[in-house]
Amino acid sequence: MSHTFKTIETNGVKIRAAVQGEGPLVVMVHGFPESWYSWRHQMAPLAAAGFTACAIDVRGYGGSDKPHAVEAYSMQELTADVAGVINALSPNAPAVVMGHDWGAPIAWHTAVLHPGKVRGVAGLSVPYYALPPAPLNHIIKAMWTDQGKFFYMAYFQDEGVAEAEFEADVRGALRKLYFATSANSDGRWGYIDKPAGEPMLAGLDDPNPFPAWLSEADIDYYVGEFERSGFRGPINRYRNFERDWAMMNAVSDRIVHQPSLFIAGAHDMVLKMFGDGDLAGIEAGLRANTSDLRGVHIIPGVGHWTQQEKPKEATALLIDWLATL
Numbered sequence: 001m002s003h004t005f006k007t008i009e010t011n012g013v014k015i016r017a018a019v020q021g022e023g024p025l026v027v028m029v030h031g032f033p034e035s036w037y038s039w040r041h042q043m044a045p046l047a048a049a050g051f052t053a054c055a056i057d058v059r060g061y062g063g064s065d066k067p068h069a070v071e072a073y074s075m076q077e078l079t080a081d082v083a084g085v086i087n088a089l090s091p092n093a094p095a096v097v098m099g100h101d102w103g104a105p106i107a108w109h110t111a112v113l114h115p116g117k118v119r120g121v122a123g124l125s126v127p128y129y130a131l132p133p134a135p136l137n138h139i140i141k142a143m144w145t146d147q148g149k150f151f152y153m154a155y156f157q158d159e160g161v162a163e164a165e166f167e168a169d170v171r172g173a174l175r176k177l178y179f180a181t182s183a184n185s186d187g188r189w190g191y192i193d194k195p196a197g198e199p200m201l202a203g204l205d206d207p208n209p210f211p212a213w214l215s216e217a218d219i220d221y222y223v224g225e226f227e228r229s230g231f232r233g234p235i236n237r238y239r240n241f242e243r244d245w246a247m248m249n250a251v252s253d254r255i256v257h258q259p260s261l262f263i264a265g266a267h268d269m270v271l272k273m274f275g276d277g278d279l280a281g282i283e284a285g286l287r288a289n290t291s292d293l294r295g296v297h298i299i300p301g302v303g304h305w306t307q308q309e310k311p312k313e314a315t316a317l318l319i320d321w322l323a324t325l
Contacts, residue, residue: 003043003053005063010084011077016063017085018055021047025090026322027082028055031101031125032234033166033177035062035225037218038100041311042318049319051096056085058103060233062225070159073236075244076113078106083114093119096322100124100306101270102237109248111256120325122261122318124306125270127282130254130289135245150194156238163231165199171223176204178219181304183267184211213309256290261321263295263314265302294324 003020018036020043028039036055046053057064059081060073067073086095094117099107104123111121132139137157144151156162166173179185185205194203210219248254262283264271274282283296297317299310307314 003055006089007063008085008088010088011080013059013065013067013081015059015065015081015085016057017089018043019089020044020053021051023050023052024093025052025054025086025095027085027089027095027097028053029082029097029099029103029106030055030058030061031099031103032237033174033222033226033231034101035222037062037221037225038305038308039098042307042315045315045319046322049322051322052089054085054089054095056082058106058234060236061229066229066233068232070236070239071243073233074240074247075105075109076247078237079110079113082106082110083117086114086117096120096122096325098122098124098318099126101126101304104128108256111258111260112251112254115257118258120259120261120322121256122263122321124263124314125265125268125304127262127264127274127286128256128260128289129274129285131245131248136241138241145196148196150196150198152200153238154196155200156235159232159239162200162235165201166226166231170226171219172206173201174222174226175206175210175219176201178214178305179207179210180204181269182211182213183265183301183303183309185303213305254289257292259292259294259321259325260286260290261295261297261318262286262293263297263299263306263317265304265306265309266298266300267303268306269304271298295321 003018006017006019008015030038036057039055043053060066097107097110097118104126107121108128111118140151140154145154287293299313302309
């Protein structure tokens with residue numbers, strides 16, 4: 001049994017979904033810079049466990065539509081896309097939503113904004129803290145840019161700059177980005193430590209051979225996807241911080257009430273962004289913003305690419321949690 005692709009029309013766009021298996025629906029949402037393919041290791045195990053595994057291309061990526069406007073990539077639009085996929089594939093029952101990297105905030109916020117569509121939510125790499133004290137771009141400016149330090153989210157704010165850099169050498173860009181935030185880079189997140197104004201890829205390693213967790217065939221697949229789609233849509237996600245903050249500020253109940261799960265790699269750079277890697281603090285923040293948190297798991301020897309670097313371990317944690325729902 002292998003996956004099939006379905007095109008789902010919802011929320012004014014077409015979303016491509018890889019679907020495998022039968023049973024209760026599990027929707028998997030990828031992050032940047034990835035595609036449905038980042039969940040390839042989880043598809044068959046979830047299907048074998050009795051679920052319909054559905055990994056989508058987020059709008060802007062792969063086989064999904066790619067609107068040009070920045071505002072088309074707001075959290076409100078992306079969560080509506082996920083809710084529409086659930087409605088199309090499971091019209092009579094809510095689904096479980098899992099997300100990694102940007103897919104995690106999309107999953108968390110889908111649970112909050114479309115609670116009737118979601119019966120459980122798992123976030124990989126990025127915890128859920130509901131609403132920051134200010135839009136994230138303001139926080140980044142104060143913490144990094146105003147201190148003369150480079151931070152990739154600030155670099156992404158000017159339209160066309162990062163796109164041009166990445167699209168000039170898609171393969172090189174992806175290889176450097178994947179390696180820099182993996183456990184194999186030994187925590188050397190070069191793009192965090194350099195001066196503001198530097199190009200994103202300057203100083204990042206491109207190892208040869210690449211670590212075994214991402215094969216040459218895997219890299220070829222990702223390269224093909226981004227050579228066709230470009231990077232504007234994916235990077236537009238980072239240009240909606242003020243819009244997203246205003247939207248969530250108007251939501252009265254921002255707690256995730258569904259059963260939830262958090263998984264991250266012990267070497268994930270994101271953990272450093274949240275409380276400087278204080279795991280107790282991260283869990284406390286999660287528990288303050290969820291009402292049924294059923295697990296916080298940190299996988300040793302894993303960087304940012306949680307379900308790809310050690311797929312067996314990540315998949316086992318997900319399936320064990322699904323059994324509790």
